[in-house]
Structures are given as C-alpha cells and as structure tokens.
Amino acid sequence: MDIRSQIAMVFHLDKCIGCHTCSIACKNVWTDRKGADYMWWNNVETKPGTGYPTKWEDQNEYKGGWIIKNGKLELRLTSKGKFLQKIFYQPDLPTMDEYYEPWTYRYEDLFTAPETDDQPTAIPISKVTGEYIDIEAGPNWDDDLGGSALYARNDPNLEAMTEEQRLQLLSIETLVMFYLPRICNHCANPACVAACPSGAIYKRGEDGIVLVNQNVCRGWRYCVSACPYKKVFYNWSTGKSEKCLLCYPRVETGQAPACFHSCVGRIRYMGVLLYDADKIQEAGVRPDEELVTAHREMLMDPFDPAVIEAAKKNGVTEQIIKAAQNSPVYKFVKEWGLALAPHPEFRTFPSLFYVPALGPVTYSVENGVALNPTSADEIFAPLDQARLPMSYLASLFGAGQEAPVRYAMKKMMAIRTWKRAVTVGDVDMQVALDGLREADCTTEQAEAIYRLTSLCNYEDRFVIPPSHREQAVEVLTNPLEKKGAAGFGFREQPVRGA
Amino acid sequence: MLDKFLWVGFPYIALALAVVVSILRFTWKPFSYSSLSSQFLENKQLFWGSGLWHWGILWVLTGHLVAFLIPRQILAWNSAPFRLYLLETSGLIMALLALVGVVALMVRRGSSSRVKAVTSTMDWVLLCLLLLQVTTGIDTALRYRWGSSWYASNAVPYLWSLLLLSPRPELIQPLPWLPKIHILSGFSLILIIPFTRLVHFLVVPISYYWRKPQVVIWNRKGLR
Numbered sequence: 234m235d236i237r238s239q240i241a242m243v244f245h246l247d248k249c250i251g252c253h254t255c256s257i258a259c260k261n262v263w264t265d266r267k268g269a270d271y272m273w274w275n276n277v278e279t280k281p282g283t284g285y286p287t288k289w290e291d292q293n294e295y296k297g298g299w300i301i302k303n304g305k306l307e308l309r310l311t312s313k314g315k316f317l318q319k320i321f322y323q324p325d326l327p328t329m330d331e332y333y334e335p336w337t338y339r340y341e342d343l344f345t346a347p348e349t350d351d352q353p354t355a356i357p358i359s360k361v362t363g364e365y366i367d368i369e370a371g372p373n374w375d376d377d378l379g380g381s382a383l384y385a386r387n388d389p390n391l392e393a394m395t396e397e398q399r400l401q402l403l404s405i406e407t408l409v410m411f412y413l414p415r416i417c418n419h420c421a422n423p424a425c426v427a428a429c430p431s432g433a434i435y436k437r438g439e440d441g442i443v444l445v446n447q448n449v450c451r452g453w454r455y456c457v458s459a460c461p462y463k464k465v466f467y468n469w470s471t472g473k474s475e476k477c478l479l480c481y482p483r484v485e486t487g488q489a490p491a492c493f494h495s496c497v498g499r500i501r502y503m504g505v506l507l508y509d510a511d512k513i514q515e516a517g518v519r520p521d522e523e524l525v526t527a528h529r530e531m532l533m534d535p536f537d538p539a540v541i542e543a544a545k546k547n548g549v550t551e552q553i554i555k556a557a558q559n560s561p562v563y564k565f566v567k568e569w570g571l572a573l574a575p576h577p578e579f580r581t582f583p584s585l586f587y588v589p590a591l592g593p594v595t596y597s598v599e600n601g602v603a604l605n606p607t608s609a610d611e612i613f614a615p616l617d618q619a620r621l622p623m624s625y626l627a628s629l630f631g632a633g634q635e636a637p638v639r640y641a642m643k644k645m646m647a648i649r650t651w652k653r654a655v656t657v658g659d660v661d662m663q664v665a666l667d668g669l670r671e672a673d674c675t676t677e678q679a680e681a682i683y684r685l686t687s688l689c690n691y692e693d694r695f696v697i698p699p700s701h702r703e704q705a706v707e708v709l710t711n712p713l714e715k716k717g718a719a720g721f722g723f724r725e726q727p728v729r730g731a
Numbered sequence: 732m733l734d735k736f737l738w739v740g741f742p743y744i745a746l747a748l749a750v751v752v753s754i755l756r757f758t759w760k761p762f763s764y765s766s767l768s769s770q771f772l773e774n775k776q777l778f779w780g781s782g783l784w785h786w787g788i789l790w791v792l793t794g795h796l797v798a799f800l801i802p803r804q805i806l807a808w809n810s811a812p813f814r815l816y817l818l819e820t821s822g823l824i825m826a827l828l829a830l831v832g833v834v835a836l837m838v839r840r841g842s843s844s845r846v847k848a849v850t851s852t853m854d855w856v857l858l859c860l861l862l863l864q865v866t867t868g869i870d871t872a873l874r875y876r877w878g879s880s881w882y883a884s885n886a887v888p889y890l891w892s893l894l895l896l897s898p899r900p901e902l903i904q905p906l907p908w909l910p911k912i913h914i915l916s917g918f919s920l921i922l923i924i925p926f927t928r929l930v931h932f933l934v935v936p937i938s939y940y941w942r943k944p945q946v947v948i949w950n951r952k953g954l955r
Contacts, residue, residue, distance in 0.1 A: 430936030
C-alpha cells in the first residue's frame with residue numbers, strides 16, 4: 234500500500250446555473266496576461282456541445298489520454314521509442330483556431346473619431362496581432378445551446394446514442410441541456426506529466442496538485458496534446474505551458490480556490506482523498522465496464538487503521554487524515570456513489586468528480602391549474618424516458634456504462650421524492666421510503682446527502698487541511714536567512730560590495 | 732593579422748561566448764530556455780518549414796560530425812566513386828531539404844501576421860545566418876568537388892587544431908572564399924546560440940528516454 238493524499242473535488246451539476254462566475258474569478262486572478270489571454274483554466278460548457286477547445290473529447294483527433302497496449306498503459310499520443318518523431322511538428326496539437334483568437338476593442342476610437350453623422354464604433358482587434366479581426370468564435374460561443382445546429386450536433390458523446398435519440402435530443406420541442414464547469418482534474422495518473430519530454434510537469438506528493446515548472450518547461454507542447462481534457466495550455470507569448478494550479482497559494486493557507494470560493498450556486502466541494510498509488514497501473518488496464526469501480530477501489534477508507542498507518546508512513550499528517558475522514562468528496566464519491574469522474578475511459582483517474590444533473594420536476598396541468606404530483610413517478614420522468622438519454626450521461630461519466638449513472642440519478646431522485654414527502658407531504662410516505670430502499674439509500678444517508686447538498690456551509694463544502702508550508706520550507710531553507718533582507722525591495726542579501 | 736583574427740581569434744571568441752553565456756543564461760534565466768514554438772499560432776506552413784528544415788539539417792550536421800570524428804574512414808569510403816557519389820548525393824539532397832525548409836520558415840515568418848507578433852529581431856538574424864550557411868554550403872558542394880573529401884582532409888584538421896589549442900590557420904588560408912564564408916558563418920552561428928532561440932537544441936529532452944513516466948515531488952528533502 235502506497236497511500237497518498239489528494240486534494241479532490243466534486244462539482245454538483247444539479248446546482249450549476251451556468252453563470253460563469255468561476256471562469257471570471259479565475260481569469261482575473263491568473264490568466265489576464267499576454268499569451269494567456271485565450272486560456273480559460275476554468276470554463277463552463279453547455280452540454281450537449283462541442284466545448285473548449287472544439288471537440289476536446291474526441292481523442293481520435295487529439296490523441297489524449299492513455300490506451301492499453303500489450304496489457305500495459307501507454308500514452309495514446311506517443312510511445313517512448315517514437316516520441317522524438319513529433320518534436321519538430323506536432324500533428325495532434327490544437328491550434329489557436331480550435332480555442333479562439335482573443336480580441337479586444339479599439340476603445341480610443343470612440344474618443345478620437347472625427348465628428349460625423351454616424352456614431353463612432355470601437356472595432357474589434359486581435360490581441361495577438363493588433364489587427365482588425367472578424368470574430369467568428371469565442372469561448373462559450375455555444376452557451377445555452379446557441380448555434381446548436383453547429384455545436385450540440387457535433388458533440389462527440391452523441392456517438393453513443395441511437396439515431397432516434399439524437400433526433401429527439403436536438404429537436405426544438407425537447408431540447409435539453411446542462412452545464413459542465415471544467416478545471417484541471419489533477420489526475421492520479423496524469424497524461425500531461427507522463428508526456429512532458431523535459432520532465433517539467435510534476436505532481437506534488439503532499440496534496441497531488443499537478444504543476445508545470447516554468448523554469449524547466451521548454452515548450453515542446455506534448456502536454457497540451459496528451460491531456461485528454463485539454464487543460465494544459467500553451468502560452469504563445471512566453472513559449473511555455475501553463476495550467477490550472479488549483480490556486481495552491483490559497484489551498485496551502487486553508488482557503489478554497491478562487492473558482493470554488495466564488496461559485497454562486499455553491500456547487501463545488503473540496504476535500505481530501507486517500508488513495509493507493511500502487512493500484513493505479515492495475516486499475517488503469519481494467520476494461521471500460523470496470524473502470525468506475527476500479528477507480529473507487531483505489532480510494533481508500535480513511536477510517537481503516539491499516540490505511541491510516543500506511544498514510545502516516547508516507548508522511549501524511551494527522552490533520553490531513555482527519556480532513557480525509559470529514560471529506561465531502563469521499564462521501565459523494567465512495568460512500569454515496571453519487572459523483573462520477575468525467576470520461577473515465579481516458580484512464581487518467583481524475584480527482585474531480587461530477588454529480589450528474591437531474592431532469593426537471595414535472596407537473597401536469599388541468600384546466601390551467603398546475604397539479605401537484607401524487608406519486609414518485611410524476612415528480613420526475615422515469616429514467617428511461619428522461620429527456621437526456623442515459624446513454625449520453627454514460628458516455629460522459631461512465632465510460633459508456635449506464636449502471637453507475639443510473640445508480641446516482643435514481644438515488645438523487647429518491648431523496649428528492651422522500652424529502653418532498655417529509656416537507657410537503659403530497660407524496661405517499663410509503664412510496665417514498667420504498668423508493669429510497671430501491672435506490673440503495675437509508676433515511677440517514679438521504680438526510681446526510683440532503684444536508685450536504687442543500688444546507689452546506691463554507692466549512693461543509695471545503696474541508697481543506699493545513700498544509701504546513703511553513704514547516705516544509707524549513708526543511709529546504711533556513712527562514713531566518715531572509716530576516717536581514719526584508720524590506721529592501723529585492724531578494725538578495727544586502728551585502729556590502731567589494 | 733586579419734587572417735589570424737578570422738581563423739583563430741574569432742572561432743575561440745565564438746566558442747567561448749557560446750559556452751559561457753549559454754551556461755550563464757541557463758543558470759540565471761532558465762525561464763528563457765524554450766523552443767519558442769509558434770505552431771500554436773500557425774501550423775500549416777510550419778509543417779513543411781520545420782519538418783524539412785530540421786530533418787535535413789540534422790542529417791547534414793551528422794555528416795559534418797561523423798567526418799570530424801573519423802576523417803580517415805571518410806576518405807577511404809570516398810576512394811570508390813560509387814560510394815563517393817552516394818555520400819555526396821545524399822548529403823546534397825538533405826541540404827536541399829534544409830534549404831527549402833529554411834526558406835519556407837522565412838516566408839512563414841514574414842507572411843503570417845500571427846507569427847510576426849511573436850518574432851524578434853534575433854529570429855531574423857538567425858534565419859538569415861542559417862540561410863547563408865546552407866546556401867554557401869550547397870554552393871561549395873556544387874562548385875568545389877568533392878566537398879566531403881577535402882572537408883575531411885583540410886577543414887577537419889583545422890577544426891581539430893582549434894580544439895587541441897594549437898590552431899593552424901594556414902590550412903584554411905588557401906581555400907576559396909565561398910567555403911571561407913561557410914566556415915565564418917558557421918562560427919557566427921555558434922556565437923549567437925546563447926543570444927537566440929537556438930538554445931533549444933541544448934536542451935533536447937533526451938532524458939525522456941530513461942525517466943519514469945510519472946514525476947512526483949515531495950517537500951521532504953531529497954524525495955522525488
């Protein structure tokens with residue numbers, strides 16, 4: 234057992250309102266710079282849709298993630314023997330056109346334009362070239378299914394569905410959508426790390442955050458291609474790769490990352506997972522239908538004395554173990570089985586899990602009056618008749634397997650029905666309790682899920698252990714060395730010159 | 732005096748600056764070491780430019796290096812006409828590929844507005860020098876036959892004399908001006924390595940072949 238601690242995340246899609254506050258918070262803090270202007274370390278996609286960069290999920294095109302070759306995991310992008318072949322030109326690298334060309338407006342024209350009969354306009358100019366740009370696409374061009382004939386229709390997940398389902402999904406009367414906020418998954422088996430020729434990308438041992446060492450990165454861009462989620466970005470100005478750093482300066486001081494903290498719908502949870510790194514390779518080569526289980530088997534019970542002992546041997550502190558025991562992520566993923574990793578078939582084992590979004594509550598209308606539902610079936614449409622086919626969600630969250638998605642959806646629907654029976658009382662209690670039992674959920678668990686979903690405070694959502702960087706720093710340098718240098722405005726010792 | 736500077740002083744200055752400044756740059760400004768790829772901004776023209784250039788010049792440089800290391804064997808190889816033609820033709824083809832490549836790269840850098848946005852003066856200095864180097868090389872090969880032989884018999888001893896710190900400029904002086912320019916621009920290229928994006932070839936990531944696929948760094952001292 235090689236127990237490591239991982240800062241992990243859950244995004245509760247049923248609560249996401251698609252407001253993009255997370256994206257803006259991140260943009261303002263990290264990527265509002267030349268070269269990074271096109272990057273959205275955090276972005277929110279409308280699903281079905283092609284996403285950002287366009288069709289990132291299509292690994293036939295981008296060659297991201299891992300494949301099994303001769304019973305072993307290998308990067309889809311390249312093998313060790315062949316990697317130099319792609320160094321002069323990377324056939325799988327998305328270009329700026331797959332994201333979008335960043336632009337601004339020539340606002341000064343509004344002031345300097347000569348007086349005419351027409352209003353002056355601020356024309357759009359490219360942030361790369363400074364020249365006039367005819368804007369054809371941008372991030373979230375397909376927000377709320379805008380242009381769905383072009384975007385939603387080309388969602389790679391539609392391949393998992395029948396022609397009939399596709400038609401139904403895309404016809405105007407039965408359109409359906411949900412939001413998918415995405416950040417770096419800080420995977421347990423990151424493909425970007427494995428692909429980096431320079432060894433510049435690394436996973437931090439203490440919390441599993443994946444970072445790019447900017448001083449070691451040489452801009453070979455293998456990481457951009459290898460990440461199946463396209464969450465490593467190439468800074469076209471500095472010639473280095475950059476990615477979401479999970480706001481580690483905030484996490485280290487016990488604060489939630491900017492995108493988490495600013496989330497309006499409070500959909501984001503952060504907590505510690507203890508996982509067994511020895512199991513990664515073995516879990517990675519399991520067939521698609523076992524991947525969700527294999528991933529969950531990697532996540533160890535933080536109350537198990539053997540796990541605790543092994544964790545301590547790896548330097549995991551008492552406080553981190555305690556945080557793991559209180560982790561909302563562990564509950565959502567392992568205890569309750571509600572949260573699922575995106576595209577497990579990429580085999581990187583993400584540390585970000587999604588609770589799938591439910592369909593809308595249904596009402597029947599008689600003589601212009603909305604009737605309250607009387608049975609569980611009337612609150613939500615049964616899963617087989619759900620507007621969003623289970624095969625779509627299975628393609629996104631289940632490696633094509635419907636069972637784990639159905640389990641989560643069923644449980645959430647049963648809890649909503651039961652809670653309705655308790656608070657509103659218009660659903661038969663016995664039916665609600667039967668529903669819970671069928672969904673493999675006790676009333677205690679249902680209550681706990683309800684509380685962590687609906688009544689969660691900051692401390693419930695973000696259980697972030699102190700990372701004691703002050704102690705970690707002391708291992709590497711003597712903090713008192715800096716004492717005499719404080720306040721000079723530079724980082725050298727103020728030593729008398731010779 | 733000028734000859735002494737060109738064939739002794741300048742090469743040593745170029746080599747010394749290349750080594751010292753590259754090391755200083757690597758130590759003090761490691762962030763500045765990058766391939767500075769612009770494929771992200773433009774990748775259609777780059778496919779031809781970068782591919783042809785790199786593959787062509789790599790083989791040409793390998794040829795120069797091999798002849799530098801084993802000049803006698805090269806001369807022996809060239810003693811049979813068929814083998815001589817084979818070596819000269821393949822070298823010429825590779826050099827022509829590199830020529831097409833570097834021209835394509837120059838056209839690209841001059842025509843794509845996105846690439847222009849990330850182009851520095853030194854990029855142009857470098858490209859022009861590379862073009863000069865390749866054209867004088869090809870021209871020399873075509874005019875003064877057979878280049879592979881007299882490179883091994885005349886230029887290589889000169890290069891070794893530099894390396895062994897007992898320079899013999901008299902080996903170069905009788906050469907025509909074309910190969911002389913080739914040699915000078917070659918040393919100029921070495922000189923500008925640390926001042927241009929050329930540093931990227933100093934950090935070719937061969938360690939990828941033996942490093943473990945996953946990199947985990949712990950705060951605890953010495954754990955990696």
